[in-house]
Amino acid sequence: MAVRSVQLMVDRGELQAWKTPGGHRRILRSSLDAWLAGRGGAAMAPAAPATAAASGNRPLTLLLIEDSVHFQNLISLVVKRELPEAELHVASDGIAGLAMAGRLEPDVLLIDILLPGIDGAALITSLRSHPQFARSRLIVITALDEAQRAPYAFALAGVPLVHKTALVTDLPPLLAQATAALAELPA
Structure with missing residues (x-):
């Protein structure tokens, strides 16, 4: 076709x-x-993923919630380089991202803490506490320095964080850690 x-x-x-x-x-x-x-045709058999999600029956699914097109593109390039068989979905705001997260149930969530239309800290806290996302690995992306992040400490406790100025160097090991943690989860 x-x-x-x-x-x-x-x-x-x-x-x-x-x-x-x-x-x-x-x-x-x-x-x-x-x-x-x-049309009377047979449904396609599921493809065997090269990068398996923790469930082993679908490709690794990532959801990026980031409002900056520049950083969307940069993160997309890093993800494609590090996880070429993964599916990356992108939401430009927190509301759309929340809806997509519910639909996709992604293996890895990459979330900017400052988002239009929603409090990023509240979004992160909600996702971390909801059973539906218990298997999802979370990585926070931010341009805020340590002092600016202080009001969000409750949401960021124990969550891997990468500063936007260090995406190219710091994101790949965090992606590797997230995928390794997913592989260790029971199916």
């Missing part, structure tokens, strides 16, 4: 998709399976 045909199917609502920060469409497998079933 031609790329343009698939784009039109998404635009008409025949397939459900989301767009990457680079503008590429990502079709939901469940949407494609439903479309195939409606």
Whole structure:
């Protein structure tokens, strides 16, 4: 099938998709399976992921909640370099990010503490305390220095944190730690 045909199917609502920060469409497998079933075709067998999530039956899923397009792009590059088979989803604000987190149940959450429309500390605290996200690993991304982070200490206690000026050097080991911790969780 031609790329343009698939784009039109998404635009008409025949397939459900989301767009990457680079503008590429990502079709939901469940949407494609439903479309195939409606045409009398067989649903696709799940692909064997190269980077398995803790459950072992889907690719590692990451959700980035960050309002700066610059940092969205930078973090996307780091994630693609470190975890090339992982699925990275991006939300530009806390409300959309919360909705996506509930839908995706990501393995790793990368969250900026300063977000438009929602208190980042409250978001982090809620995600940490909700049983639905007990398996999710959390990494906080911030431009705040230590003194500026003091009011958020209750939300940041025990959470890996990377300063935006050190993303390229400090994020890769945190991603490795998060994926290692996921691998140790019982299925």
